[in-house]
Amino acid sequence: MKILLSIPEHTKTIPMGRFVEKALQQLGHEVYVFNYERDNQVERLREKISYKSFLAYKNNQVLALVNTVKPDLFFTIYGNNHDAGTIEKIKQKGILTACWWLNDPFDLAYKHIPAHLYDYFFSNSRGTQAVYKHYQVKNAYYLPVGIDPSVHQPQPGVKKEYDIVFAGDWHPIREKVITELSQHFSITMAGPWKRKIAKDSPLRSSFVNQRFFTPAAMAELFNKAHIVFNLHTWYGRWPYGVNPRLFEASGCGAFQISDNKEEIKDLYLPGKEIILYDRVEEIPELFTYYLKHPAEGEAIAAQALKRTLQSHTYVHRMQEMLDIIS
Incomplete structure (x- = not known):
């Protein structure tokens, strides 16, 4: 065609x-x-x-x-x-x-x-x-979107430098939740937040990059994380719709904790390929547990990577689209 x-x-x-x-x-x-x-x-x-x-x-x-x-x-x-x-x-x-x-x-x-x-x-x-x-x-x-396996991929030999990583655009709900969590956990961040948060915000010291980042830079950051934290900007407003990070983190072989969306259960197996929360009040317990049990997170991440490569690449998405059109 x-x-x-x-x-x-x-x-x-x-x-x-x-x-x-x-x-x-x-x-x-x-x-x-x-x-x-x-x-x-x-x-x-x-x-x-x-x-x-x-x-x-x-x-x-x-x-x-x-x-x-x-x-x-x-x-x-x-x-x-x-x-x-x-x-x-x-x-x-x-x-x-x-x-x-x-x-x-x-x-x-x-x-x-x-x-x-x-x-x-x-x-x-x-x-x-x-x-x-x-x-x-x-x-x-x-x-939904997917990954490019040549970019969103595990990087053998890269050291896990960070406890928790968040990468994404600024949003009020994200700032509120991460500010509260950062009082108890070490969260490393990347994204164009510089002009959005107060000059004295405690989050400023958490950023390794306050500008737009490339897919390659994001993949490297995810590879350095024990936990990749995902919080959709529409948390608390709509229970559906999935963002690109859902797939990109899993494609990097990273262990991911994300807010629940209706579509996710058909994309990844909750508890086996991804950890989901319905309320932000659940997050501290999840962070604490998986930081103490990294092997469990790594096993979940390995299953998520397998699922992503089998079902969630851009090649899969384009084939799905063309099958519908044809």
């Missing part, structure tokens, strides 16, 4: 676009990529003058590439940059269209993009499928 893949420029901590490109190529497909990065100073100036005209300019480039490539499938990640007119023009050429939205459940796609126009629409939350159907989104499917 000939596929035109459109990737966004803004997903700095989750650059799955290139992972998707690689996975599709590994499956034997011919892939052309349109990247919304600003390619030169002229484009940056055009964006500053008028963002609306800049997007129109970029969408004209997309349409020109469509005419040149003549793909069987136009596939966009997020699709924030594509207006309704662009999608309609692509569809008029008899080309199938698909979108993979990855901000559910906290930021639903129909608020930002013409999700109802795509022939196939995928999101990272099973719990939001009914919402999309209500808004006339056709062929809405649940499709």
Whole structure:
């Protein structure tokens, strides 16, 4: 199949676009990529003058590439940059269209993009499928992310330097919970929190990196952790939807403790491949136990790694998507 893949420029901590490109190529497909990065100073100036005209300019480039490539499938990640007119023009050429939205459940796609126009629409939350159907989104499917085994992998010989590691973007609930936990546990952190937390925040000394980190840097950090702590930003608001860390930590062979989401039980076996908590009050006991019993955590991590490689790579995800489309 000939596929035109459109990737966004803004997903700095989750650059799955290139992972998707690689996975599709590994499956034997011919892939052309349109990247919304600003390619030169002229484009940056055009964006500053008028963002609306800049997007129109970029969408004209997309349409020109469509005419040149003549793909069987136009596939966009997020699709924030594509207006309704662009999608309609692509569809008029008899080309199938698909979108993979990855901000559910906290930021639903129909608020930002013409999700109802795509022939196939995928999101990272099973719990939001009914919402999309209500808004006339056709062929809405649940499709979580995964890992690239060449990046998210165990690193033999790397020493376990840190008790507990957290990597991810800032959110008020994350700051509150981790601040409380850091009073009793050593938590090492990475993520763009510098402008979000107070100058005298006790968390500042916990960071090894307060900027956006690369997938490789994150993988190295996870390999150095006895425990990788996962807390979805929508904890306490929605019981469904899974984030990329769920898979990435497990792909690195790391032992993970995460808040529970409805989809997880079908992805990993609770208690055998991952440890879950329903309430933050449960976390201190879990941290204490597994820091004292590292062998148990390592056994769980080994099972999670096996499951991830068997079922949760980007190759698996792209095959699932294409099976649905075909």
